[in-house]
Amino acid sequence: MTLEQRDPAKIIRASQPLPSPSDWTFELINDYHDVIRRTAQSYGLDTYPNQLEIITAEQMMDAYASVGMPVNYRHWSYGKEFIATERNYKRGQMGLAYEIVINSDPCIAYLMEENTMAMQALVIAHACYGHNSFFKGNYLFRMWTDASSIIDYLVYAKNFVAECEEQNGMEAVEQVLDSCHALMNHGVDRYRRPSKLSLSQERTRLLEREAHAQQQVNDLWRTLPKKAAAEAEAASSARRFPEEPQENLLYFIEKNAPLLEPWQRELVRIVRKIAQYFYPQRQTQVMNEGWATFWHHRLLNTMYDDGYLSDGMMIEWLKSHTNVVAQQPMANLNPYALGFAMYTDIKRICEKPTDEDRNWFPDIAGKPWLSTIDHAMRNFKDESFIGQYLSPHLMREFRLFSILDDEKDSEYLISAIHDEAGYQHVRQALSRQYDLSTREPNIQVWNVNLRGDRSLTLRHTQHNDRPLNKEAQEVLKHVARLWGFGVQMESANDRGDITQRWSVPPPNH
Amino acid sequence: MLQQIIDRRLSGKNKSIGNRERFLRRHKEQIRDAVRRAVDGRGIRDMERGEDVHIPKKDLSEPVFGHGDGGVREVVRPGNTEHVKGDRVAKPQGGGGGGGGGKASDSGEGDDDFVFHLSKEEFMQVFFDDLALPNLERTQLAETPEWKSHRAGFTSDGTPTNLHVVRSMRGALGRRIALGTSKRHELHELEERLALLQREDQADFEVKRMHAETLERIAVLRAKIGAIPFLDPIDLRFRNRVRVPVPASRAVMFCLMDVSGSMDESRKDLAKRFFILLYLFLTRHYEKIDVVFIRHHTQAQEVDEQNFFHATETGGTVVSSALVLMEEIIRARYPRSEWNIYGAQASDGDNWHHDSGRCREMLADKILPLCRYFAYVQVAEQEQNLWEEYSKLEGEVKHFAMRKAVEVAQIYPVFRELFKKEGVPA
Numbered sequence: 001m002t003l004e005q006r007d008p009a010k011i012i013r014a015s016q017p018l019p020s021p022s023d024w025t026f027e028l029i030n031d032y033h034d035v036i037r038r039t040a041q042s043y044g045l046d047t048y049p050n051q052l053e054i055i056t057a058e059q060m061m062d063a064y065a066s067v068g069m070p071v072n073y074r075h076w077s078y079g080k081e082f083i084a085t086e087r088n089y090k091r092g093q094m095g096l097a098y099e100i101v102i103n104s105d106p107c108i109a110y111l112m113e114e115n116t117m118a119m120q121a122l123v124i125a126h127a128c129y130g131h132n133s134f135f136k137g138n139y140l141f142r143m144w145t146d147a148s149s150i151i152d153y154l155v156y157a158k159n160f161v162a163e164c165e166e167q168n169g170m171e172a173v174e175q176v177l178d179s180c181h182a183l184m185n186h187g188v189d190r191y192r193r194p195s196k197l198s199l200s201q202e203r204t205r206l207l208e209r210e211a212h213a214q215q216q217v218n219d220l221w222r223t224l225p226k227k228a229a230a231e232a233e234a235a236s237s238a239r240r241f242p243e244e245p246q247e248n249l250l251y252f253i254e255k256n257a258p259l260l261e262p263w264q265r266e267l268v269r270i271v272r273k274i275a276q277y278f279y280p281q282r283q284t285q286v287m288n289e290g291w292a293t294f295w296h297h298r299l300l301n302t303m304y305d306d307g308y309l310s311d312g313m314m315i316e317w318l319k320s321h322t323n324v325v326a327q328q329p330m331a332n333l334n335p336y337a338l339g340f341a342m343y344t345d346i347k348r349i350c351e352k353p354t355d356e357d358r359n360w361f362p363d364i365a366g367k368p369w370l371s372t373i374d375h376a377m378r379n380f381k382d383e384s385f386i387g388q389y390l391s392p393h394l395m396r397e398f399r400l401f402s403i404l405d406d407e408k409d410s411e412y413l414i415s416a417i418h419d420e421a422g423y424q425h426v427r428q429a430l431s432r433q434y435d436l437s438t439r440e441p442n443i444q445v446w447n448v449n450l451r452g453d454r455s456l457t458l459r460h461t462q463h464n465d466r467p468l469n470k471e472a473q474e475v476l477k478h479v480a481r482l483w484g485f486g487v488q489m490e491s492a493n494d495r496g497d498i499t500q501r502w503s504v505p506p507p508n509h
Numbered sequence: 510m511l512q513q514i515i516d517r518r519l520s521g522k523n524k525s526i527g528n529r530e531r532f533l534r535r536h537k538e539q540i541r542d543a544v545r546r547a548v549d550g551r552g553i554r555d556m557e558r559g560e561d562v563h564i565p566k567k568d569l570s571e572p573v574f575g576h577g578d579g580g581v582r583e584v585v586r587p588g589n590t591e592h593v594k595g596d597r598v599a600k601p602q603g604g605g606g607g608g609g610g611g612k613a614s615d616s617g618e619g620d621d622d623f624v625f626h627l628s629k630e631e632f633m634q635v636f637f638d639d640l641a642l643p644n645l646e647r648t649q650l651a652e653t654p655e656w657k658s659h660r661a662g663f664t665s666d667g668t669p670t671n672l673h674v675v676r677s678m679r680g681a682l683g684r685r686i687a688l689g690t691s692k693r694h695e696l697h698e699l700e701e702r703l704a705l706l707q708r709e710d711q712a713d714f715e716v717k718r719m720h721a722e723t724l725e726r727i728a729v730l731r732a733k734i735g736a737i738p739f740l741d742p743i744d745l746r747f748r749n750r751v752r753v754p755v756p757a758s759r760a761v762m763f764c765l766m767d768v769s770g771s772m773d774e775s776r777k778d779l780a781k782r783f784f785i786l787l788y789l790f791l792t793r794h795y796e797k798i799d800v801v802f803i804r805h806h807t808q809a810q811e812v813d814e815q816n817f818f819h820a821t822e823t824g825g826t827v828v829s830s831a832l833v834l835m836e837e838i839i840r841a842r843y844p845r846s847e848w849n850i851y852g853a854q855a856s857d858g859d860n861w862h863h864d865s866g867r868c869r870e871m872l873a874d875k876i877l878p879l880c881r882y883f884a885y886v887q888v889a890e891q892e893q894n895l896w897e898e899y900s901k902l903e904g905e906v907k908h909f910a911m912r913k914a915v916e917v918a919q920i921y922p923v924f925r926e927l928f929k930k931e932g933v934p935a
Binding site for chain 1: 514517524525529530531532570571573575576577578579581582584585587589590593595596598599600624625626
């Protein structure tokens with residue numbers, strides 16, 4: 001249920017502002033959280049229960065290093081990440097984020113010990129009500145992730161990896177994980193809905209699955225040629241495997257790689273599941289950060305209007321809010337700035353539409369803003385959100401323009417700017433910019449040579465003739481390690497011509 | 510809605526340590542090289558600190574499929590103030606990235622090495638990696654520390670055997686004085702008054718009454734003073750003794766160096782590095798280490814570190830003088846039963862030729878039986894008679910070793926060779 005406006009029954013005015021010392025205490029955090037929660041409820045924000053955790057800067061760096069999760073399996077790359085973070089932090093090159101929030105049920109938010117009270121209030125409003133309601137409401141998160149079981153699954157993954165290390169040695173485990181990480185971005189189902197993670201199921205089905213998967217693989221490879229060699233050749237060229245190209249490389253490897261041990265298959269699966277969990281976050285950066293920023297701004301301002309916040313508090317959090325939404329001209333777009341501006345702009349279109357707005361957004365101009373942004377939050381991802389809601393007003397405000405970089409051309413071409421002729425073009429270009437499939441190369445499993453050397457062929461389908469980077473050869477070595485036999489890849493341009501080929505010999509067993 | 514605040518600050522510190530270990534393990538070779546270079550390049554006193562390790566970025570890369578340069582791409586940027594549709598802007602030359610035409614650099618970090626700091630402990634761990642104390646005969650007491658009891662003032666309780674009589678009596682006296690002073694004072698006054706009263710007319714009723722009163726009061730006070738105990742339990746003082754662990758394994762390291770004219774600065778520097786290594790090595794194995802510096806030309810003398818390394822002497826060389834002094838010092842100050850004795854001798858091999866045979870005898874008969882280990886490093890290439898004499902010992906005595914080192918970079922390998930783990934090929 002979404003509200004059309006702020007629920008007047010839930011508005012309670014304060015007789016005096018909450019205390020505003022710069023040092024926080026547990027009681028104060030509790031008091032502030034209470035008010036923030038009531039204010040959020042008066043706007044009808046629907047969230048998971050919150051769990052606030054106070055941590056130190058070092059623990060924050062720990063969390064950074066393990067991709068923001070409270071538990072994760074051990075891997076050298078997280079150690080590297082930690083070292084880099086620590087180094088930058090100690091040299092003062094980088095501030096730590098004020099918070100980390102985890103899409104889990106209850107929703108875990110880390111508050112850093114060093115924050116002042118005003119910052120803690122900002123973080124609570126931002127993470128516990130902004131991000132939290134986004135996790136619960138947005139369709140991608142609802143479809144792809146299961147907040148209730150992610151922590152359990154990570155605990156399971158951590159223990160499983162530790163067991164594997166004990167049984168098979170660190171190096172063997174590290175090799176498999178390295179290879180899986182190389183393919184992590186290509187280990188997600190983009191269109192098919194995955195089964196939800198559940199710890200109990202995972203455990204009970206693990207052994208069963210291991211045995212079954214191995215059986216399947218064996219069956220696949222048992223199809224020995226019975227006919228004469230020439231006929232077999234003809235048959236193999238006729239019969240493709242896989243019959244359709246597969247986009248989920250890790251899934252394909254997990255199910256079909258001939259030589260993987262059961263524990264290696266399970267590692268592939270773990271990396272794949274975690275990649276899938278993070279997939280929605282990669283597609284909703286602008287929407288998610290924008291939503292959280294919009295709501296901390298809204299909630300804290302409302303609290304001020306209701307008399308809960310002192311002037312000093314306001315100035316402190318506003319200062320940091322201003323830093324967060326700062327946008328450097330000519331630089332990459334700041335997702336906080338863009339997202340915040342877009343939600344604010346939608347609210348403006350609802351409340352004070354101009355003629356231009358009525359023309360561009362007949363559906364939402366003049367409608368209640370609360371239910372409108374709620375609808376926007378729930379049913380879009382960055383790409384479609386921008387494609388739907390970026391207004392000419394905002395394009396003018398950001399002075400957006402699009403630059404076309406063609407390899408064949410010696411100069412950049414300004415293809416559109418923020419004027420009447422360019423609005424549509426800029427909007428589409430920006431929308432495409434946030435489309436994951438244009439940001440990441442499209443690579444699919446093309447064919448497996450079932451009758452011959454069992455080699456795997458991948459195909460890269462170029463987008464606008466953009467080639468792969470130099471790392472491709474290295475990644476293919478990882479693919480070969482998992483696959484166990486030779487791997488080829490071909491890169492096809494828009495017209496279907498193969499422009500580049502890679503080949504990696506079978507790894508030594 | 511359920512809401513909890515959990516204080517995690519005290520739990521789970523250093524959660525990433527396992528990841529760091531894996532990282533270090535993976536880059537063991539680079540780290541070893543960095544440590545080796547650091548040992549070569551550092552001065553004496555800053556040996557025990559961490560070190561920055563550089564690892565080339567390419568060795569750390571985690572490759573993923575990504576778009577390369579080329580093809581057609583379109584980007585949207587904010588902040589246009591000068592361009593209109595159809596403008597053309599020159600591309601930056603040479604892949605410079607940032608700057609003109611609104612194309613900001615998206616390369617992120619440069620191609621610098623990945624640098625991280627190896628902590629002091631980690632540095633030393635790598636440094637001493639696969640070294641072990643030669644003929645490790647550490648006094649077994651190290652495992653069960655020896656305790657020694659020390660006097661540590663007085664306490665108010667203890668066993669009767671530890672009772673300190675004088676202290677206790679002194680306390681009692683003070684207490685008696687403190688408690689009785691006001692009463693004695695009053696008693697004196699009353700006695701004076703009594704004396705006065707006795708001179709008055711004894712028939713007077715009033716005088717009689719006062720006389721009796723005073724006598725009564727005096728009796729009460731005398732009783733009270735008498736009731737102050739001569740010795741009270743709170744007066745008792747006992748000798749306090751505490752047990753302190755005795756550093757069970759102690760080592761003394763003798764640095765013997767030739768400072769005659771032929772030892773120039775660079776040779777001394779080589780010797781110095783060798784001594785540093787030995788010292789650091791011993792600090793890993795012994796709680797307490799004494800270092801004795803003996804320098805010699807034709808005569809030996811014991812000096813402090815500063816003079817040992819930096820003072821220059823001229824003249825001939827009689828190596829045996831240092832050995833004689835070393836033996837004297839051992840006999841006088843470092844009994845073998847209490848100390849693990851290590852000797853390290855550095856010389857350019859130059860010796861008065863009649864003396865070398867005597868050196869060998871001194872070593873074999875007097876010094877080596879007292880030592881855990883004795884290492885000789887010759888910091889010159891040329892083999893003279895001292896080298897030849899010492900060579901005779903090498904095969905015979907297990908805890909004697911000798912090597913040559915003529916460059917700074919050779920010191921560490923030589924040291925490793927000298928102190929290599931037994932059974933592990935060099």
